[in-house]
Amino acid sequence: MNQEAYNQLFTRIETLVLHHSPSGVEGEIDQYLLSRLQDLGIEAWQDHSGNIIAKIPGKQAGAIAVTAHKDEIGGIVKAVGSEGRLEVRQLGGAFPWVYGEGVVDLLGDKQTISGILSFGSRHVSHESPQKAQQENQPVQWKDVWIETKCTAEELAAAGIRPGTRMVVGKHRKRPIRLKDHIASYTLDNKASVAILLALAEQVKTPTVDTYLVASAKEEVGAIGALYFTLNQPLDALIALEICPLSSEYPIQDGEAPVLLSQDGYGIYDEGLNGELRQ
Incomplete structure (x- = not known):
């Protein structure tokens, strides 16, 4: 990632961090996200569980979703x-x-x-x-x-x-910049919401219908994501989340994304992980 891209990402994360969104009272970030998606000309709405959903129509039948929770502890x-x-x-x-x-x-x-x-x-x-x-x-x-x-x-x-x-x-x-690192509260999961917005800007004609979901109330039981997946048929779902860089986990620092096999909620789909590794 070049310096200009780092600068843009930092600015976007800073903006998201400074919009409060404690679980269940997420109106401040909701208004910002809906406004930003509207500016991009993308169909977007808020469902009954509080999720902010953007839909990018695909060229073929089928549907996938990419989620990142917008609430904070x-x-x-x-x-x-x-x-x-x-x-x-x-x-x-x-x-x-x-x-x-x-x-x-x-x-x-x-x-x-x-x-x-x-x-x-x-x-x-x-x-x-x-x-x-x-x-x-x-x-x-x-x-x-x-x-x-x-x-x-x-x-x-x-x-x-x-x-x-x-x-x-x-x-x-307010976040501070340490060269190419960011020090801040609520990077879990405003950093991933920043990636979600970048996808909204860059993905134009996906193969299948693509839903970008800023999910609600994740920190208190993944309530928003559960509601969305119960009401929207999907072929696959990818959740964006920060991951720990600690000695007890075999995770290497770098730009490559990390694929998890299991967390506190359960196991992940090995078939989808295999496709993402290719």
């Missing part, structure tokens, strides 16, 4: 307490020690409010509850809160309530 408000403090629990595979203390955004029904994910004072003694978190165990969601400095009335007016989604704040969410 985060938190969900459990309770609105006194003095503007909110209890939160995880949404998807989110952990407070990954985020650290810092700015988060609360996506209220009427207004987005920023707060601080807080762990408590670090100036503690052996009698303080935070002492165990310093030395013996990771911080858990039950031990943290969001500090907003809003009154209960102000939070209610913004539509902040139990069920409100929390995500890393845009204040610190």
Whole structure:
């Protein structure tokens, strides 16, 4: 990939990252994707499960789909307490020690409010509850809160309530460039959605009908993809996803895509994997 292509990809991923999309509250990214697909002149719509679907007609009978989930992990408000403090629990595979203390955004029904994910004072003694978190165990969601400095009335007016989604704040969410690498929150799976948009730009006359699906609520059970596949007959489906580069996995770093044989949901189709390897 040349430098210009890297620059374009970085800009596209940055734009996607800065559109919040916690599982189940994905309207911000939905509006962007529908607008972008409309600009490309591609037939696109949103189904009852929240998926954004683009269809590129093929020359022959048959249909395939390429998916990439558009939702991101985060938190969900459990309770609105006194003095503007909110209890939160995880949404998807989110952990407070990954985020650290810092700015988060609360996506209220009427207004987005920023707060601080807080762990408590670090100036503690052996009698303080935070002492165990310093030395013996990771911080858990039950031990943290969001500090907003809003009154209960102000939070209610913004539509902040139990069920409100929390995500890393845009204040610190913007990606940074490390040569040809990107450091960012929510690359899972905004990086793959960027590839999906690139396909929408480049694929003009596929052999068979091709559906590009930005799927909803993947982080909480792949709900959108399940709904789509139950309602749309397909000959094959390819899911775009980031993969781990860790010593325990036999994956080599590089531009070549990785084909998985199994994950936590189940096994993949060996026949389709074989076709993709050719």
